[in-house]
Amino acid sequence: MLCLLFFLVTAIHAELCQPDAENAFKVRLSIRTALGDKAYAWDTNEEYLFKAMVAFSMRKVPNRETTEISNVLLCNVTQRVSFWFVVTDPSKNHTLPAVEIQSAIRMNRNRINNAFFLNDQTLEFLKIPSTLAPPTDPSMPIWIIIFSVIFCIVIVAVMLLILSGIRQRRRKSKGPSEVDDTEDKCENMITIENGIPCDPLDTKGGHINDAFMTEDERLTPL
Amino acid sequence: MEKSRPLWANPLQFVFACISYAVGLGNVWRFPYLCQMYGGGSFLVPYFVMLIVEGMPLLYLELAVGQRMRQGSVGAWKTISPYLGGVGLASVVVSFFLSMYYNIINAWAFWYLFHSFQDPLPWSVCPLNDNHTGYDEECEKASSTQYFWYRKTLNISPSIQDSGHVQWEPALCLVLAWLVVYLCILRGTQSTGKVVYFTALLPYCVLMIYLVRGLTLHGATNGIAYMFTPKLEQLANPKAWINAATQIFFSLGLGFGSLIAFASYNEPSNNCQKHAVIVSLINTSTSIFASIVTFSIYGFKATFNYESCLNKVILLLTNSFDLEDGFLTASNLEQVKGYLASTFPGKYSEVLPQMRNCSLQSELATAVQGTGLSFIVYTEAIKNMEVSQLWSVLYFFMLLMLGIGSMLGNTAAILTPLTDSKVISSHLPKEAISGLVCLVNCVIGLVFTMESGNYWFDIFNDYAATLSLLLIVLVETIAVCYVYGLRRFESDLEAMTGRGLNWYWKAMWAGMSPLLIVSLFVFYLSDYILTGTLQYQAWDAFQGQLVTKDYPPYALAVIGLLVASSTMCIPLVALGTFITRCLKRGDTPPAA
Numbered sequence: 164m165l166c167l168l169f170f171l172v173t174a175i176h177a178e179l180c181q182p183d184a185e186n187a188f189k190v191r192l193s194i195r196t197a198l199g200d201k202a203y204a205w206d207t208n209e210e211y212l213f214k215a216m217v218a219f220s221m222r223k224v225p226n227r228e229t230t231e232i233s234n235v236l237l238c239n240v241t242q243r244v245s246f247w248f249v250v251t252d253p254s255k256n257h258t259l260p261a262v263e264i265q266s267a268i269r270m271n272r273n274r275i276n277n278a279f280f281l282n283d284q285t286l287e288f289l290k291i292p293s294t295l296a297p298p299t300d301p302s303m304p305i306w307i308i309i310f311s312v313i314f315c316i317v318i319v320a321v322m323l324l325i326l327s328g329i330r331q332r333r334r335k336s337k338g339p340s341e342v343d344d345t346e347d348k349c350e351n352m353i354t355i356e357n358g359i360p361c362d363p364l365d366t367k368g369g370h371i372n373d374a375f376m377t378e379d380e381r382l383t384p385l
Numbered sequence: 386m387e388k389s390r391p392l393w394a395n396p397l398q399f400v401f402a403c404i405s406y407a408v409g410l411g412n413v414w415r416f417p418y419l420c421q422m423y424g425g426g427s428f429l430v431p432y433f434v435m436l437i438v439e440g441m442p443l444l445y446l447e448l449a450v451g452q453r454m455r456q457g458s459v460g461a462w463k464t465i466s467p468y469l470g471g472v473g474l475a476s477v478v479v480s481f482f483l484s485m486y487y488n489i490i491n492a493w494a495f496w497y498l499f500h501s502f503q504d505p506l507p508w509s510v511c512p513l514n515d516n517h518t519g520y521d522e523e524c525e526k527a528s529s530t531q532y533f534w535y536r537k538t539l540n541i542s543p544s545i546q547d548s549g550h551v552q553w554e555p556a557l558c559l560v561l562a563w564l565v566v567y568l569c570i571l572r573g574t575q576s577t578g579k580v581v582y583f584t585a586l587l588p589y590c591v592l593m594i595y596l597v598r599g600l601t602l603h604g605a606t607n608g609i610a611y612m613f614t615p616k617l618e619q620l621a622n623p624k625a626w627i628n629a630a631t632q633i634f635f636s637l638g639l640g641f642g643s644l645i646a647f648a649s650y651n652e653p654s655n656n657c658q659k660h661a662v663i664v665s666l667i668n669t670s671t672s673i674f675a676s677i678v679t680f681s682i683y684g685f686k687a688t689f690n691y692e693s694c695l696n697k698v699i700l701l702l703t704n705s706f707d708l709e710d711g712f713l714t715a716s717n718l719e720q721v722k723g724y725l726a727s728t729f730p731g732k733y734s735e736v737l738p739q740m741r742n743c744s745l746q747s748e749l750a751t752a753v754q755g756t757g758l759s760f761i762v763y764t765e766a767i768k769n770m771e772v773s774q775l776w777s778v779l780y781f782f783m784l785l786m787l788g789i790g791s792m793l794g795n796t797a798a799i800l801t802p803l804t805d806s807k808v809i810s811s812h813l814p815k816e817a818i819s820g821l822v823c824l825v826n827c828v829i830g831l832v833f834t835m836e837s838g839n840y841w842f843d844i845f846n847d848y849a850a851t852l853s854l855l856l857i858v859l860v861e862t863i864a865v866c867y868v869y870g871l872r873r874f875e876s877d878l879e880a881m882t883g884r885g886l887n888w889y890w891k892a893m894w895a896g897m898s899p900l901l902i903v904s905l906f907v908f909y910l911s912d913y914i915l916t917g918t919l920q921y922q923a924w925d926a927f928q929g930q931l932v933t934k935d936y937p938p939y940a941l942a943v944i945g946l947l948v949a950s951s952t953m954c955i956p957l958v959a960l961g962t963f964i965t966r967c968l969k970r971g972d973t974p975p976a977a
Binding site for chain 2: 191192193194195196202241242243244245292294295305306309310313314317318320321324325328332
């Protein structure tokens with residue numbers, strides 16, 4: 164009698180967890196891709212951890228706080244590593260609806276990933292789409308800040324150049340009216356170069372130009 | 386007392402100005418494309434031949450004319466013959482069209498430059514769709530770099546008929562680009578002379594840095610080997626020679642009047658022959674240098690894509706057949722494929738349609754030119770490099786320097802005749818004239834910031850300058866050799882510079898170059914006529930790729946107008962001068 168019951172239970176188990184069964188999900192792990200040399204082997208202990216994580220996720224759903232590890236069934240484990248799983252109710256007669264399992268896994272996806280050192284791409288739950296992280300949008304786009312800085316610099320430079328150009332032109336237009344004054348001043352001003360006063364050439368005739376050395380000093384004495 | 390003409394502070398500024406003008410975006414994004422299309426290493430043969438036969442003589446001619454006449458293009462050609470003022474006017478019109486559309490490239494470069502200061506680079510990731518479960522559809526079908534270019538930068542419409550409205554972001558960048566150009570040309574040669582030190586030298590620094598980085602990238606050697614393997618049979622292809630001639634012609638910027646304008650600010654005794662040879666050689670070597678950089682980047686990108694493709698196939702097979710993770714690698718892929726095909730034929734045939742054929746050659750063979758090369762292909766390569774922000778900033782800064790350098794030449798071609806004309810320069814100061822020109826160009830340039838702006842940009846890029854320039858330079862050469870007289874010009878040059886004219890230049894000016902230009906002209910015309918309707922590439926957002934469409938009639942009208950408005954200047958002005966002279970002769974009765 165007991166043997167028959169045991170047989171019946173395993174038969175039902177086998178029926179509940181099958182590829183493409185109702186409420187079953189396929190899981191795919193790419194451990195070597197994620198971890199390279201530090202990859203661990205997938206054995207029954209890892210499967211136990213997986214069952215525990217799924218049970219943990221289901222326990223967080225209201226009305227399902229009594230989910231046990233034995234309620235999670237795994238089957239068809241391949242070398243890939245991939246397998247199918249279902250979650251049964253406490254009576255172990257039928258499986259929980261896929262929608263509940265889906266939302267439970269989505270809520271705790273991060274915890275499950277971390278338990279296995281994997282991420283959304285290397286621990287895939289087929290048919291359970293992962294929520295992608297929204298991009299961080301700063302309050303003001305960065306490019307506008309840089310644009311404004313350069314824009315202001317260019318405008319300031321343009322203004323400076325235009326203003327200095329206008330000032331130069333005003334000085335030039337004042338220039339011809341001042342020429343007569345400066346010519347009078349020239350006669351009184353003596354320009355000094357190298358400490359020697361340079362006299363205008365033709366105003367004082369016959370003046371020795373001290374910039375040149377006198378003849379006697381230039382030739383060295385014999 | 387006549388106001389003396391402003392001069393370059395030293396001959397080096399003149400050389401740098403010419404280099405800065407001639408070395409532009411075409412060296413970076415057109416030459417590598419031509420090299421790839423027409424036989425790699427063997428394309429250099431027609432290129433060098435055309436440089437010596439066509440490029441150097443015509444460049445020397447323009448510089449000599451500018452230096453001798455000491456006026457902008459309009460005044461210079463009027464001096465050569467009063468009937469030829471139209472040549473100068475045509476140059477100004479073509480330069481005006483060019484500066485209208487060229488500066489939008491600088492605006493795009495600014496846009497990408499400002500966006501390079503983010504982590505991650507905005508063109509490296511696709512944005513999410515509305516319910517955050519996947520990526521935006523258009524971005525998935527195309528690639529993230531294409532999406533950023535077509536959607537975020539251009540916000541392109543599906544066809545040229547859908548104009549959309551002006552996008553404020555590119556419009557702001559365009560205004561900034563024009564302000565920068567205005568800043569550089571504000572004071573004439575005083576300011577331009579100092580700016581060209583930067584715009585001429587900085588691109589070389591960046592190219593050097595990129596050369597070192599490019600050659601050390603994984604897969605760069607694939608690209609360089611692909612480029613330099615000569616395909617000698619292309620030497621027999623006439624298109625290779627025609628494209629080499631066209632590239633030399635446009636790369637040196639002949640016929641726009643910019644070279645005449647620059648040379649007019651020279652000392653009369655300047656040795657422009659030496660400078661012509663130097664500038665053309667530097668331009669050519671820059672093209673080759675830029676190709677090496679571009680091809681190492683190509684090789685990196687192609688190898689990266691090839692390896693991603695292989696990885697996708699491996700993942701597909703691993704998942705479909707539940708093979709052990711890590712068992713399939715690139716080396717045993719073919720073997721395992723064969724084994725799987727024989728062992729599980731049914732399942733294999735199911736999976737087969739999804740498997741893409743990964744080929745390194747086909748990745749390398751995707752030849753791209755123009756804005757596609759700079760803003761899509763290069764950005765794709767940059768996003769996969771380490772410290773991608775730095776490389777991105779460097780690259781777009783270099784594009785900006787190249788673009789602004791060319792803009793300086795374009796605006797000089799427009800401004801020099803305006804400031805030479807006594808009518809205008811007596812009423813307005815130099816700064817106001819420059820400001821007005823920049824303002825007008827900026828306002829018209831806003832057309833290119835509309836949603837269909839890129840299609841209008843392509844129209845201007847392909848048709849505004851090509852035919853007109855050929856005609857202008859042809860008339861220039863004939864004018865100098867036959868109307869002004871080659872002997873007279875030779876004695877002018879000898880008196881000016883103190884050096885005689887080599888027989889080679891005379892032979893080229895009088896014979897070879899006009900023949901070459903005529904054959905180019907004939908080829909272009911026959912090409913246009915044979916192709917029938919003109920077509921363009923439009924971006925289809927649903928498919929995520931480019932599709933070919935026909936131009937609507939009004940676009941064809943604009944194309945015709947562009948070409949006609951510059952070429953018609955020459956005969957119209959000649960006719961006008963002839964009529965005015967006849968009338969004058971009619972008014973004053975001949976002395977008895």
